[in-house]
Amino acid sequence: MDTADQPTLADVAERAGVSVATASRALTGARPVSDDLQRKVREASKSLGYRRNTVASSLRLQRTETVGLVLPRYTTTFLSALIESVSDGLEHHDMSLVLRYSEPDAVHDRENIESLIGRRVDGIIICPPSLEVSRESIEAAGAIPVVQVGRFVETDRSDSVGLDEDRATSMLVAHLADRGAGRILVVGLDADATADVRRIRALQATGALRGVSVSAAEFTGAVLDGGIRAAERLVSEYASGDDGWSGPDALVCANDDVASGVLAVLRMRGVAVPGTVQVASLLDLAPGREDHSTTTLRHPWPEMGREAVRLLIDAIGRGSDRVARRVSLAPQLVPGSSTRP
């Protein structure tokens, strides 16, 4: 039984013939210790295979060197890039990552935060599962710094890292306009959802500057099937006889899945892409897969993770006198064969 337990600092101290205080100081370097004892303690520590008990240390120091990361469960694919970069960033600061998935319901979301607070994490990075639900969860964190990533809930307590939406939309519109597009139709954005409305407005604003008209198709869902349905309607409405096309000359899809559906239908129905219609996507769902069949915007998840960690570490160090900061990062445009070269 005795051998199974991890050795404690007291064991090390006894073996080295010093007090626990000295042993602690020798190992942490909190205060100087004579070379002789320093060496003895180190040797004792090594020979016993001593490992500092982080739990006890955390209790005393009121600091756990742990950060909670709360992510929504859906769209897991591209969040793994975020997890990795956050993990890397934290490792760089000798901190650990406690991961938790959230559902878009208030109770579960709140429980996640409560549990992390109970663990006394030093900070929290959260991608709010829903724009309505998370505000009070975030505020419940109280003195614990919170950084939101990917999405925003308005709060004056927390920093946030997100996509530069304006830049994203303008990059895409410019890309299409440069390639001759004059009428853009948006597919897969919901004109009844706040965030989507903002995106549509941004697309229109940029379009106006370039003399491009931008309108939104009726919302049929931001998934593959939605793209298929939307494209079917387009074809039946605008394709006249053979090769005639009186519809928009560019389609901006909410994401790659929608774009895939759209592309499949257009090709099947003989509408030339990118000859007659160009297609692009606002969100790369599968970064890492070098596909290039669709021109798309790659969200800077790794950079967002790094930035979130930077903000959080900074906020932890700074204490409570802080102003909410907001960092926006530009996406990367990945040209594909669905727009002209």
Added chain:
Amino acid sequence: MDTADQPTLADVAERAGVSVATASRALTGARPVSDDLQRKVREASKSLGYRRNTVASSLRLQRTETVGLVLPRYTTTFLSALIESVSDGLEHHDMSLVLRYSEPDAVHDRENIESLIGRRVDGIIICPPSLEVSRESIEAAGAIPVVQVGRFVETDRSDSVGLDEDRATSMLVAHLADRGAGRILVVGLDADATADVRRIRALQATGALRGVSVSAAEFTGAVLDGGIRAAERLVSEYASGDDGWSGPDALVCANDDVASGVLAVLRMRGVAVPGTVQVASLLDLAPGREDHSTTTLRHPWPEMGREAVRLLIDAIGRGSDRVARRVSLAPQLVPGSSTRP
């Protein structure tokens, strides 16, 4: 300052007019407390917004309700399914997940384990980054239960969950044989790597039962380019003039990437798939994307995660008197358009 700190059990006890012992008992239910005091303590707790300090509790109980998950960094795509299912399983037991990525080098791997031990996690789930490196890391865990998942390092200390390789290979060979394949060529497996040799052997063994010959192509790498190179060689060797084909009538690729490369080349060179040659993959790299262009084996990552948690929780409860257990799960065959219907 005082309001910023979390309230402690002592605060609750004072407010309720009882001792901390009673407050603790009322909240944990460790021992019965009279209804009157029970109510008072609960009210005090709620009105103060008390949250048990898990750090202090862990120190006293010698149990952190935390599990470490160590994953290799590469091939992130399909590990996210594992992370999710492990997370779910643990949440079900009110345990937290500490995530850590490993590199295939011994020092880093060891540090990960040491750090988790320092945090006094109750158990560890690990996907060994390399078959050579991780053994002593795992053994360093000592009394802390370890479950390996996805890959195995021989140890008598740890349970493991993995793919039922024999079943996997036989499912695939049977699928091809049922569809008329008589000569199977394996692409993307390395005849110099132990694990791959075992797979090739298993394929051959199953083939023998069905009267199918199985041989392995020279190793050109288990990536897209490797598939391309392998297919180019095949075509130049076996395609005679137009439509003649004297090569194998089925290709088993190490994974979807290899298969994609193979398919691209075969189609470009006019070899009919699945008419002349059928193609299948041993490993679905992007589960969740419903592609169906390639017949593939989907590894049961969610189930593996669940099983790993089950084994670990069991091992934690059981203490040290345990025998290494090994659970093998069958993959799921997902038919695609690269083999005959």
Added chain:
DNA sequence: CTTTTGCTTGCAATCGATTACCAAGGAGTC
């Protein structure tokens, strides 16, 4: 030679929750 300064080292308190142990009071038994 004495006093002061400076550096090490040890003692004991501390972080917050849990629990072994003790004491008091009530119920039940002979």
Added chain:
DNA sequence: GACTCCTTGGTAATCGATTGCAAGCAAAAG
């Protein structure tokens, strides 16, 4: 009525590391 048994509450020790305070000792200053 005296005794035991059971329930409930409090006191204080405990988990393991860190650190304020003070003591001890040597070198430097007077």
